[in-house]
Amino acid sequence: MNITDEKREQSINSILDKGLAAPVSTPGFLRNMLRELGPNVIFRGALSGVLLSVLVAAVYVLMIILYADGLSDQFNYHSLLFLFSPLLFLGLTLSTEVVERMEGNGLYELKMTFRYTARQIAGFRLLVFSLAGVFFAIVGGYSHYAVTEMGYLLQLIALSLSSLFLCTLLIIYAMRRFRAGWWTGATVWAVLSILPMAVNRQAWEELLSHLPPALTLGVAAVSFILFLREIKIITKEVRYADC
């Protein structure tokens, strides 16, 4: 079956009649999505996961505050802060994005064919969750500072934010590339954070405790920019890996 010149001409005329639409920027796209869908649709089914994640994160902070004194000799505060700063973000993404995919039975596939695809909505949610993660990272950093008095608050918060955004970048990249992306990203994060502790706990703690805030804030900023780039790809990219 060949496409005739006449049909090709008709198609070209049809495109020219419609004209060219100005591309929408990523913030504009996200604003449109929020306005047209509303928080109820974007965060559908997320409430229980959000509550659970907040509860787990709150328990973590309380544990640090309540039990740190008694365990201070065994605690590696900087290592733990680095490992657990993305806890709220990980909990929120696990309880929403992974659950959404696991609902399975064709619904996720169907949602990929709508005007706002499941991936675009996930991108929006990840952005919101990363901002929630910042709040948690700051609270986590402060709780370590309050109980240890072993570092400057800025240093702890900078370390906490660098950990958060390195993890968010890893998770979003893995989620975009692989079907089991969250699990892949979370596993890599756990290995990257725990392995140095397992190999040489003291040296790792020493290294983290001496990182200058300028460096860790720089890492956080670069990771956040790359994270935003991933969000942009998710919201704009039609073509994706057939996985």
Place this chain on the structure above:
Amino acid sequence: MLIVDNVTKKFGNFTALQDVTLEFSNGVYGLLAPNGAGKTTLIKMLTTLIFPTKGQILYDGVEITKLDEAYRGILGYLPQDFGFYRNYSPMQFLVYIAALKGIDGKTAKSKALKLLEVVALLDVKDKKMRKFSGGMIQRVGIAQAMLNDPKILILDEPTAGLDPKERVRFRNLIASLAKDRTVILSTHIVSDIETIADQVIMFKDHKLLCCDSPKALKGDKFASLEDVFMHIYGDDEVVA
């Protein structure tokens, strides 16, 4: 017009479809082939769920990936494995899906009510779907696919798992929705196609075998479409 232009799809070393060229205008197109022949692969490419390894798919002359949300806006899709929220009523579900399709709340409600009437589910519009039969769920599936009044309606094995009575009812429903749009219906059930398809598309060995009307395919040689398929596919899996 929707054009599949010399499309090949490979998964690693496996070629699911090879050099397929098709044109779809208004009417009902039946994709008919045994399981594993490439029907669902073609449908997934038409719905932008996967992309051709070679070739392109054009709508009104523009590649569908470039049209992005504009293309998805004119698309209605019922997947083979239609998912739904069991604790939702059809009305709640349709309004939720309408929002994802970018339809405003007020329009969504009136549209949902109209479609529930069309698919004969108006009397159970507020009942939870967990107790619905397979046929009722498929009708909810058709209603969600029709919410945006799609120019292209794609149905992947829509009658699979339905009892004979439901199948007949479903075929009539599809026929009634086929005006002024392209309906692409994938099935391996011959009788589904014979009654409602204007054109029948068949694949063999992952290549396009033919695209013609049921009458032309039967010609003088065969009494029914079923005979045509048995002649072509022999012992391959074909359900009458």
